[in-house]
């Protein structure tokens with residue numbers, strides 16, 4: 268897939284691209300006050316949800332059309348670009364009619380191929396060329412996320428970016444939505460030229476997590492951040508725990524350390540060569556281990572012994588994990604690696620058994 272830049276005229280090419288604004292447009296006053304304060308802090312793209320997908324009925328479900336008119340006022344008065352969430356054909360048609368500059372597809376919507384297709388078809392009808400930002404689906408399914416990207420792409424749009432907003436889980440001890448960083452990283456590996464934004468507000472779900480999540484996204488070379496900001500977070504009608512005042516947002520953004528990617532890649536070549544060599548060694552050692560496993564398999568076959576011997580396996584797991592921890596590696600990581608190796612060993616031994 269070939270993409271075009273999502274940077275609208277006048278928006279800096281420097282990382283990170285920033286989109287900020289309230290979770291929801293609530294009143295004209297709240298929208299305008301927040302927008303003015305953000306514009307003063309040099310924020311150039313204003314977000315606000317006017318249609319709000321809520322977990323349960325009866326809550327605040329967004330102001331609808333009047334919100335789009337307030338966004339037009341924001342644009343006129345502050346010169347900021349505007350962005351809103353669309354989930355149906357009608358949302359797309361109305362948002363485009365009201366000259367919204369950027370549209371995003373929410374996490375509940377991108378999990379539903381029918382809805383994404385409906386949006387794709389509506390985009391085609393309206394002739395809107397983007398940018399369209401596609402949030403990860405609520406469930407940790409990379410293929411579903413890529414499917415949503417392809418549907419929008421196939422409608423002819425090229426100004427596409429993705430937003431990592433974390434994944435639903437029953438466990439909400441730290442994060443509101445688990446980051447599962449490996450999923451967006453794998454997406455970036457599969458589609459390298461697709462801009463990637465982080466939504467620390469919906470990942471963290473609370474104010475104190477926004478700053479570290481922003482820094483982590485920058486350290487992972489994300490292109491931008493979409494952050495919820497409200498003139499009076501404590502009285503917000505949705506997502507109040509995670510919204511920041513424009514002042515605090517600006518403070519956090521100024522504290523971010525943006526590491527220069529171009530300069531470091533050059534110097535990294537030598538270290539990367541070493542990593543390549545170590546990976547080669549790892550592969551050779553693993554292959555050797557598998558050969559020995561097969562010999563053990565042969566031995567077990569001749570003596571009619573079962574392939575899986577759990578006592579031995581538990582022993583290996585425990586010993587190796589504690590050695591690994593002493594060497595500075597995580598116990599969970601080592602367990603995962605050993606389990607994967609063990610699974611492959613078993614597979615190879617069963618192959619021997621069936622020969």
Ligand code: PEP
Pocket residue numbers: 290291316320372373374375402432466469
């Ligand atoms: C939002 O951005 O306000 C929103 C509803 O987000 P998500 O789709 O990530 O839950």
Ligand code: MN
Pocket residue numbers: 290291469495505506
């Ligand atoms: Mn929100």
